[in-house]
Each structure stands twice: as C-alpha cells, then as structure tokens.
Amino acid sequence: MPDRELRFRVFRHNPFDPESTPRMVQFQLTETPRMTLFTALTRIREELEPSLQFDIVCRAAVCGSCAILVNGKPRLACRTRIETLPNDITLMPLPFFKLVADLSVDTGQWFRDMGTRVQSWINAREPFDPNAEEARMSNETAAEIYELDRCIECGCCVAACGAAQMNPEYLGAAGMLRIARFLADPRDGRPEAAVFDVVSTEEGIFGCIGLAACEDYCPKDLPLTSRLAYLRRKTALLALRKSSQVEESTVADGYA
Ligand code: FES
Numbered sequence: 001m002p003d004r005e006l007r008f009r010v011f012r013h014n015p016f017d018p019e020s021t022p023r024m025v026q027f028q029l030t031e032t033p034r035m036t037l038f039t040a041l042t043r044i045r046e047e048l049e050p051s052l053q054f055d056i057v058c059r060a061a062v063c064g065s066c067a068i069l070v071n072g073k074p075r076l077a078c079r080t081r082i083e084t085l086p087n088d089i090t091l092m093p094l095p096f097f098k099l100v101a102d103l104s105v106d107t108g109q110w111f112r113d114m115g116t117r118v119q120s121w122i123n124a125r126e127p128f129d130p131n132a133e134e135a136r137m138s139n140e141t142a143a144e145i146y147e148l149d150r151c152i153e154c155g156c157c158v159a160a161c162g163a164a165q166m167n168p169e170y171l172g173a174a175g176m177l178r179i180a181r182f183l184a185d186p187r188d189g190r191p192e193a194a195v196f197d198v199v200s201t202e203e204g205i206f207g208c209i210g211l212a213a214c215e216d217y218c219p220k221d222l223p224l225t226s227r228l229a230y231l232r233r234k235t236a237l238l239a240l241r242k243s244s245q246v247e248e249s250t251v252a253d254g255y256a
Pocket residue numbers: 055056057058059060061062063064065066067076077078079
C-alpha cells in the first residue's frame with residue numbers, strides 16, 4: 001500500500017504575543033511506517049515550521065505532557081499511531097487548561113492546585129518517626145493503591161469532561177481519583193468531615209453529570225467511573241452518619 005499523504009490542520013496562537021490571532025495552519029507530510037503523532041509533530045517542527053510549540057518529554061506514555069485534541073478527541077501524541085487516523089488530521093490544544101502557545105497548555109498549575117485542594121498527601125495519624133518500622137499493608141491494599149496511583153496527569157479526562165467545560169472549579173475525575181486513592185490508604189488518617197467537605201459539593205462529586213467520557217479517553221485505562229460511583233456512595237454514607245439516621249455499621253462501605 002503506498003504511503004499516504006497526510007494533511008494536518010494545526011491550531012496556532014501565542015496568547016502572550018499581542019500580534020497573534022488564533023488560526024489553523026495546514027501542513028503536509030508523507031506517512032512513514034510505524035509513524036506516531038509524536039514523529040509527525042517533530043517532523044513538522046524540524047522540516048516545516050520551527051516555531052511550532054507542543055510538549056513532548058518521555059515519548060513513552062509516562063509523563064503525560066503530550067496530550068492534545070486529535071480530530072476532537074483527547075489523546076497522547078506519543079502513543080497515537082498515524083495508521084489509526086484518517087488522512088486529514090486536525091490538532092488542537094486541550095480545552096479547559098491555560099493555553100501556553102499552539103498545542104501547548106499548562107496542565108501543571110491545575111494539577112498542583114487540585115493536589116492542594118484534595119490534600120494529595122498522606123495525612124499521617126502520628127508524627128513521622130524515621131526510626132520506626134516500615135508501615136505494613138496487605139498485598140491487596142498495596143495493589144489497589146498502585147492501581148489508583150497510575151494517573152500520569154495528562155489532563156485527557158478533564159479535557160473530555162462536559163462538566164469541567166461548564167464549571168472550571170470542578171475537580172474532575174483526576175481529582176476524585178486522587179481522593180479515592182487516599183481513602184484506600186490505611187496510613188491516611190484524614191477526618192471524614194474533611195473528605196465530605198471536599199467531595200460533597202458541585203466542585204466535587206455532585207459536579208459530575210455522568211457522561212463517563214473521562215474513562216473513555218483515559219490513556220491509562222484507569223477505573224474512573226467506578227471510583228466516582230464509590231465516592232458517591234461514600235458521600236451518601238457520610239451524609240447519613242452526619243444526620244445520625246444510621247449507625248456506622250449498618251451501611252455497606254466498600255468498592256463493590
Ligand atoms: S511524551 Fe510523555 S506521555 Fe507522551
């Protein structure tokens with residue numbers, strides 16, 4: 001099969017340049033075997049337009065920096081094979097995040113702010129003792145935490161989320177996953193009231209409108225919708241406890 005001629009329509013704009021206006025610019029490349037979107041963007045920058053800005057670091061779906069909208073869908077450029085795309089490819093920066101320039105957005109600031117809001121660290125019950133024995137946990141618990149820790153903070157879930165586009169304060173699936181990760185950790189001693197205050201809001205679990213696009217477009221296949229459901233159940237449980245309608249032991253409190 002002859003190599004295809006690919007037509008890229010690429011968003012260009014530098015918000016820090018008063019002369020710049022948002023526009024789409026066309027580039028043409030010949031497809032090569034096993035070409036990825038990372039390869040294509042690098043060739044465009046090296047051969048056609050040296051000023052094109054986009055983010056690439058690890059090239060291995062680990063750092064999360066290369067997420068862009070590919071024909072309207074959030075994807076990692078480094079793990080998107082060109083052979084899975086049509087000849088005409090439109091590239092836009094991720095929505096929701098602050099535009100740096102062209103295809104580059106600042107996901108870092110949002111993830112830092114989100115981490116502060118959800119207290120993305122172990123809230124230890126005791127002061128740290130460097131001489132104490134290492135805290136133990138079961139293999140099952142460790143595996144569960146590891147699964148929830150696989151988020152690479154690429155922003156695809158938030159970019160795909162209709163609720164996030166309407167509410168910039170929404171914590172998104174990435175934020176909820178982070179909360180679920182610490183709730184699963186036996187070393188974490190944060191009070192339930194603190195969890196309730198963050199989760200049971202329009203910026204938290206009640207901001208989700210259930211479209212489930214977060215999970216559809218998560219490049220790491222994280223269990224986002226089941227954790228959202230878990231937090232919804234957890235919130236209901238905490239609300240019941242708060243209003244003292246049930247005893248702590250009468251409501252199932254688990255992932256099932
Ligand atoms: S370059 Fe790191 S995830 Fe794509």
